Amino acid sequence: MQTGGYDVVVELNEQIISSFLKLGHCMGKFPTFSGSYTLPISGVPESLEEFMVIGYEVSLDKAPEFEITSGLSLKMSIRGQCEFEVLGGITFSLEVEFTMDLVPSFDQATQVFKVDFVSASIDDVELNDLFNLPSDVITKLNEILSIAMGEYLTDDVTSIILSPILFSTELPYMPPGEANKLTLGLGNVKILSPQVMAGAVNLLGYTGGNINSVTDFTDGNHVGVGVGEAGIHRVYDFWWQRTTHPKSVTVTGSHDFDMPSFVDWIDEFVDWIVAIGTLGLVDVEVDLMRVWADYGATIHFNQLDFDLKPANTVELSGSVTIDLWCKVYAQIKTTTEIFWGLIEVDEDISTINPFDLSVNGITINLENATGKVEINTSNQLTVDLLSADVDIPLSWDLPEFILDWVVDWAVDQVIENLPPVVLFPAIIEQTIPDSTVTVEATFNKLVIDEPEALVAANIETSGIGTYAPYIANKDPEHMELHKRDCEWAHRIATRNRAYFCEIEKALAAGFNGCAFCLPEYHTG
Amino acid sequence: MCLVSRVRVDKERLKRFDFEKLQAIRSKASEKPKLRDSFRKDFKAALEAEGVKVDEAFLKEIKHEWHEQISRDIKAKVAASPEKYPMLSRVVAGKPIRVHVTIEKGTNKVKSKEVK
Numbered sequence: 001m002q003t004g005g006y007d008v009v010v011e012l013n014e015q016i017i018s019s020f021l022k023l024g025h026c027m028g029k030f031p032t033f034s035g036s037y038t039l040p041i042s043g044v045p046e047s048l049e050e051f052m053v054i055g056y057e058v059s060l061d062k063a064p065e066f067e068i069t070s071g072l073s074l075k076m077s078i079r080g081q082c083e084f085e086v087l088g089g090i091t092f093s094l095e096v097e098f099t100m101d102l103v104p105s106f107d108q109a110t111q112v113f114k115v116d117f118v119s120a121s122i123d124d125v126e127l128n129d130l131f132n133l134p135s136d137v138i139t140k141l142n143e144i145l146s147i148a149m150g151e152y153l154t155d156d157v158t159s160i161i162l163s164p165i166l167f168s169t170e171l172p173y174m175p176p177g178e179a180n181k182l183t184l185g186l187g188n189v190k191i192l193s194p195q196v197m198a199g200a201v202n203l204l205g206y207t208g209g210n211i212n213s214v215t216d217f218t219d220g221n222h223v224g225v226g227v228g229e230a231g232i233h234r235v236y237d238f239w240w241q242r243t244t245h246p247k248s249v250t251v252t253g254s255h256d257f258d259m260p261s262f263v264d265w266i267d268e269f270v271d272w273i274v275a276i277g278t279l280g281l282v283d284v285e286v287d288l289m290r291v292w293a294d295y296g297a298t299i300h301f302n303q304l305d306f307d308l309k310p311a312n313t314v315e316l317s318g319s320v321t322i323d324l325w326c327k328v329y330a331q332i333k334t335t336t337e338i339f340w341g342l343i344e345v346d347e348d349i350s351t352i353n354p355f356d357l358s359v360n361g362i363t364i365n366l367e368n369a370t371g372k373v374e375i376n377t378s379n380q381l382t383v384d385l386l387s388a389d390v391d392i393p394l395s396w397d398l399p400e401f402i403l404d405w406v407v408d409w410a411v412d413q414v415i416e417n418l419p420p421v422v423l424f425p426a427i428i429e430q431t432i433p434d435s436t437v438t439v440e441a442t443f444n445k446l447v448i449d450e451p452e453a454l455v456a457a458n459i460e461t462s463g464i465g466t467y468a469p470y471i472a473n474k475d476p477e478h479m480e481l482h483k484r485d486c487e488w489a490h491r492i493a494t495r496n497r498a499y500f501c502e503i504e505k506a507l508a509a510g511f512n513g514c515a516f517c518l519p520e521y522h523t524g
Numbered sequence: 525m526c527l528v529s530r531v532r533v534d535k536e537r538l539k540r541f542d543f544e545k546l547q548a549i550r551s552k553a554s555e556k557p558k559l560r561d562s563f564r565k566d567f568k569a570a571l572e573a574e575g576v577k578v579d580e581a582f583l584k585e586i587k588h589e590w591h592e593q594i595s596r597d598i599k600a601k602v603a604a605s606p607e608k609y610p611m612l613s614r615v616v617a618g619k620p621i622r623v624h625v626t627i628e629k630g631t632n633k634v635k636s637k638e639v640k
Contacts, residue, residue: 259527264608266528268597274533275541276590288528333526354594365620372629385627389640393620397595400609407611408637411623416632 006200006209007231010166016222025063026501027467032059055085072191074102106199108184165429173245221456252296287333295326316369325358381424468499486517
């Protein structure tokens with residue numbers, strides 16, 4: 001089992017982590033941090049104290065880069081612009097590179113992968129030759145930056161979300177409230193390879209699983225979600241106990257029978273009608289005007305049993321309990337008036353009721369039922385029922401043409417009204433909370449391998465327009481790139497807007513910098 | 525619109541619906557032509573005049589006898605040509621009706637049915 005015996009394993013490829021870091025950067029999740037450091041020199045006259053303060057401000061020009069090392073640890077590289085202010089007003093800028101050590105975790109409250117910052121070290125500080133700073137000054141500045149970074153990491157940004165919500169805890173057709181959501185227990189997190197890391201959780205109080213047995217099932221896709229069959233059963237049991245989906249339905253129907261459908265029974269049928277109408281005591285000629293049936297059923301659905309099989313198939317079995325009734329009528333026109341209490345007389349037209357049948361509480365079994373596991377349009381794992389044998393223990397003596405119709409109708413109602421078999425909630429939520437960013441998953445793998453279901457998908461995001469720092473005019477006659485707050489950006493028609501998080505990508509796409517807000521990238 | 529027109533019911537065929545009380549009434553009707561006229565005019569009153577109380581018990585007995593005969597008719601028809609009546613054959617044999625269904629993917633609509 002690739003899921004290692006856990007209920008749910010989520011796996012994340014390094015590529016999507018980098019994409020989400022870029023997204024986070026675009027959304028302003030890496031704010032500029034600033035502060036000041038006072039040189040620890042004692043005995044400084046008060047008039048000189050302000051010169052002991054070194055101010056700093058660090059901003060990130062680009063999104064951080066994430067890496068799973070060959071030693072299976074996590075690191076993040078950040079390149080930023082650092083501006084120092086010294087001696088009460090002299091500023092100079094440096095470019096700095098930091099490397100952070102990270103510890104991965106799977107947040108069971110939000111179902112996202114995140115990393116917590118452990119430590120940071122400065123890799124490189126670009127010297128600004130204009131100032132010709134002595135090396136000990138550079139060293140001191142490094143120390144200040146390290147202290148500042150440490151405080152930034154512990155106070156301002158302690159962790160970063162690396163993934164979208166990988167699965168929901170909400171099931172369809174459930175009452176509101178936390179008690180009706182899946183409860184998760186944290187299993188473990190493991191870096192499987194330099195490309196993939198995995199987080200394992202259990203559902204509804206289960207505590208099993210071995211993280212060392214978890215293997216990579218992403219097949220190179222951005223994310224993978226694996227669900228063990230035992231977990232799937234737990235989810236379905238939980239859902240069935242609490243769902244608001246109707247477990248019983250009352251339906252009725254009516255049908256007029258045309259002549260060809262009962263030509264085989266016409267002699268018997270007329271005999272029955274006349275016998276009921278006259279006891280055979282009166283000579284009669286009969287016009288059979290109409291034959292129809294009214295019928296109805298209350299169907300009570302029971303929870304189904306299912307078993308995952310290879311090739312994404314599911315074997316199911318179960319039963320429904322049904323109260324079924326059927327009344328058959330014939331309308332006849334007679335040449336003799338009949339009035340003896342069991343039939344209605346309307347001038348010379350009578351309605352005879354030869355059959356009035358009902359049965360309560362019979363069990364209809366679903367046998368040899370098969371289905372396919374699918375991901376529906378809401379990204380939920382469900383079962384599509386494809387075939388079944390429906391066994392109906394009915395002892396009604398009815399002509400075949402009526403029995404056939406009523407049984408057909410009852411079978412249709414049972415199948416059409418069957419509650420869904422909910423296997424798992426939505427995989428890969430379609431929005432990022434508290435944002436306008438939407439997530440679209442393209443599922444490239446759905447494999448049922450008997451004890452588990454494995455899903456893998458690639459992810460695209462959209463809706464970055466609210467956050468992107470650069471807006472371009474994709475009208476071929478303009479093709480200009482603007483900063484977000486440029487007044488010319490707001491004049492671009494919505495249909496012509498393209499959004500970019502990184503200026504390099506916009507330029508590579510052929511856009512020209514605005515002469516007003518991006519003059520350094522304006523080529524005329 | 526009429527499904528079947530002017531069927532004259534052969535009383536001989538209906539004799540299989542006779543039971544004791546009905547046979548008695550039929551005998552009287554065959555002996556007394558005026559009784560047949562009375563039946564045409566006021567069927568219930570004529571029966572009661574012959575001492576047949578048309579009450580709930582009588583109606584219940586009538587219904588029971590009819591349905592017994594209807595069941596016999598149905599079973600006879602199935603016995604004569606069981607292959608023509610697959611559902612009824614199962615009912616008469618005391619077995620559950622088994623219908624194999626195939627279902628249109630994603631819709632829960634029955635695509636085809638076959639009685640097994």
